[in-house]
Amino acid sequence: MPPAERRGPRLLIVPAPDRRVGWALRAANGRRLGVGVRTYRDEDELVDAVRELIIERAALRCTVGQSEARLWVWTAHLPLLSTRPGAGEDGPVARSARGYLRRDQCQAGVEGFLAGLQWIGRELRRGGQGDRRPW
Template sequence: MSAAETGRGPRLVPVRGADGRAGWSLVAANGRRLAAAVRGYRSEQELAAGVAELLAERAALRFVLSQREDRQWAWTAYLPARSTRAGSGGGEAVARSARGYLRRDQCRQSVTGFLQGVEHVQRMRRTAGSPW
């Protein structure tokens, strides 16, 4: 049986920030955090809508790799710019790498892992009905 059939694999985990806002982390099957939400959501409904938008727009995400002050590489994923989204501009940051990487190629591999994880979550959502 494949990982998708057994439900094993990356999953979205809801998290609560120190400010009380809801967010999510994409966690690999081994428990390692792969990515995190950039913004906090005021309610569970807003969080569910944000996750639904991430999953629906996953193929159109734009990724920016950058080197932080500590010289580690990190990525940020942006939703496509939409004139119908409130406050839309050049695209809203939606996800970021959960950690820094020593090399740029490792950071790029992390983007690939994130996209594969999001695809897995979408498949599970279709069969189970919930991203959690």
């Protein structure tokens, strides 16, 4: 389906300091669903990390807590996978794009993020793996 006809979440490449890149997940209406915690040297490295996140999304462990500003935030962690190149400790891979006033709103944000990843995963399967990117 051409990008103009696509209706659903989108992954965006976000410039980061030192000529690195990051990613953000946005809903079809433009609402921010989540952002990547890490930055990458180039788009190829970012694409590999995003594909891993989408493939391993069922293994994500999401935690909810309060920030220093007393807003509710979530963080998604991928467990250590021995087959993952350069696998280190269980570390955060994504976080909420904003703080929430209430815990239930934050939990709904987690669910929206996970649903967005699931939608992107379905789009990738539907379009084949090739060079097609989810953004």
